[in-house]
Amino acid sequence: MATPEEQIAVQLLSSKSLPVSAAWLNSFVASTAHQRNVPLSALTQTALFRILASDFRDSLSTRTSSSLLPVDTSDPKVQQRQLQGSIPVQVLDIDAIGSSLWSQVEAIERVERGEAIRGREIVRTINVGEDAEQAADGTGGNNTPASAQPETGNSNGPHRLVIQDAAGTKAVALELKRVNGIALGKLPIGAKLLLRNPTVARGMVLLTPESVSLLGGKLDSLDQTWREGRKERLIARITEMQGEQSA
């Protein structure tokens, strides 16, 4: 009979297309060894949950090339090609390229001041004494850090992501057609995606509802640093661009 490790691995590969690394699985099973009599399905569930919260470079196997991005994915000389297979990746960065960087900075600053815009009206989102409950269950503006979604109309996309596969290969992915769940403030850093036979054009992986599905998860520490540093990075990029323009 197959070991629990093998059973979990098969299960996750067939249902989620995740080729879990044997080393990772061993230590996972070892860490859960004290919980006896846990049904295998529950154990698989826990494994999946941990994998989604892990760094794919630690938890996935790199042995099958069809579950990896080709190392030359980002080559801009290739006009178009289709990758074969299911490729799990994690999100390292997300950007809305339909909105200017500056408008995103302004939106962040509004949130920092505790304001939101509703038409021409400026609305306070910080709770004001007696309305504490309302504010908390309403917009939840209370503790939302700088990551808040830009409120402006064209912030919906398209989004440009930086993705990374289990081997550490990075690539730019572009939301060519609207994909639910891909949005600033919605898709955390470290979230896991599964690419299915995606097209790559000029070094960019094209995302459409057919070519990608969202697995969920995130990398907590990465996500937090990303949020905290977002405004600064936007400003730095603006400064850099202006340097280029004047040069």
Added chain:
Amino acid sequence: MTVPRVLCVAEKPAIAKAVSQHLSGGSFQTIPVRGNRYVKNYVFEFNFGGPWGTCSVTMTSVIGHLTSLEFERQYKGWLSCPPGALFEAPVHIAVDPDKTAIAQNIQEQAKYCKALFIWTDCDREGEHIGTEVRKQAKEGNARIIIKRAKFSNTEKAHVLNAARSLIDLDDLQANAVAARIELDLRIGAAFTRLQTLQLKHMSEALSEKVISYGSCQFPTLGFVVDRYLRVKNFKPENFWGIKVMHTRDGIKVNFLWRRIHLFDRAAVTMMLERCLLAQMAKVTKVNQKPTSKWRPLPLTTVDLQMMGSRYLRMDSQKIMKVAEALYTKGFISYPRTETDQFDKGIDLKKLIEKQFPDTNWGQYARGLLDGGYRTPRAGRHNDRAHPPIHPICWVSPTALSADEKKVYEFVVRRFLACCSEDAKGQTSEVEIQYGDEMFHAKGLIVLERNYLDVYVYDKWESSQQLPNFQIGELFEPTEAKIFDGKTTPPNYLTEPELIGLMDANGIGTDATMAEHIAKIKEREYVAVHSRGSGRNAVKELIPTRLGVALVEGYDNVVAGLPDSPSLSKPFLRKEMELRMREICAGSKSRTEVVQESLEMYREVFIHTQRRISMLKGAVRKYMIEDAAS
């Protein structure tokens, strides 16, 4: 039987005269009032009907508010007490020194009268002025009966009707004004003294100045500064887009990209390449549908000010002055109203008919009554006091000043437009898919101009016509290429925009917005600059160094403090305004509201005192360091 005597008091001399003329049928006696050149007593007889019957009437007026709220004498000196003490220092109501003769006249007349009929304007302020008049009358005659006339224009039939259906004063509205007056006095004086005393030594330019604070003034200034900083801090960025053009039947059709533009050149280049790879574009949608441009809503004060300053080249305060004059002369209805729906009872056709003699729009008015008439659209606002602004009668242009002519013409054209049919047209839309990208082109034919013929302020023009496209059809676009551009900063705030912001954020009322804007100009917190020239010149509001310093200073004072919004933001004032409304609705008492609002502002006051260095720092930064460099 002796005829009972009644005293009528209007808010302004001109209204007293106009009402007297209507009630007396033109024959009245004019008696000067000792001590005031403007106020007159008009004496005549009138039958009020109902319980009153024929009365001997003395019609007089006040000139706006009779009294002011002030601090007791020992608190009046700027150095008499710490500014914070003004939050609870005793206050009293006193007749303004230049109004004593008017107050005296009312007391005197009341002695001989059985009743007082108040004819102040029917809005919150008018209700409060009514209580001031009542107080004087009661001093003269404690048993006098008080009634009020409800009217919204000085057209004869309307005035006669108001005289015969008297109602009671609304003390709730008067209380709301009393609360507002007390809050304005205490908060205004406390902050004005604090900041003036603290800042005056910092710069030569400030030494002789009163740096006033007002709970509406500052948020108004805040909007101007906010936009100014957005312009100043703005960083331009490049963007790229795809333009598709196709020539058919000799027409060049430009298709617009659904994504408009993106801020990533590589992505756009790749997308264009995929369009070109696909070669053929496919028509995914062909739409022809009737469309209309809606006739405007009935005119409110805010709209008059916004549209007026946009199209008539006058600032909002000027427009209100002129509208006020037109109202007083009986040409238009009361110009302070929030209502954008006409009451069913009002005979609009009769009002349209009155415009027949006009050489410019008389013909159009006739057309309306010959079948072009449509019931005006109803907006969502109704202040239950006044109808939308509309003309009362026709007036020959020669009887008006140049400014009056412009405002009157706008009011009439707007009114006729309201009663007209929407403009009708047809749009055609073609949508194509080219590669993975969607593009569309739109055309418009205006078929019937209708209201546009009289409402010359709206523009709606036919555009280029689209050639025939079939749904599902494939074609190879003549040209597809990348275009690029740069984001541009917003413009500085204009007065109509500022009014819109004040309205949306509850700063001031339709009656006072123009005053607040005038105030921040007068205090030299903002200056007016012209952009462009000639007919296209736009007047923009730009803050002065002092204006920016005050806003930044107050923002810094509360920075990092939870629950303490800056005085430059609309939030505190908006809450106060909501509480005024609660007084009017009877759900809160005047004392409660005064206490609650004072508490909110006192908290900010304490922060400001404690962190006054922030305010001084901002003044130093803009007034001294910046000015020197």
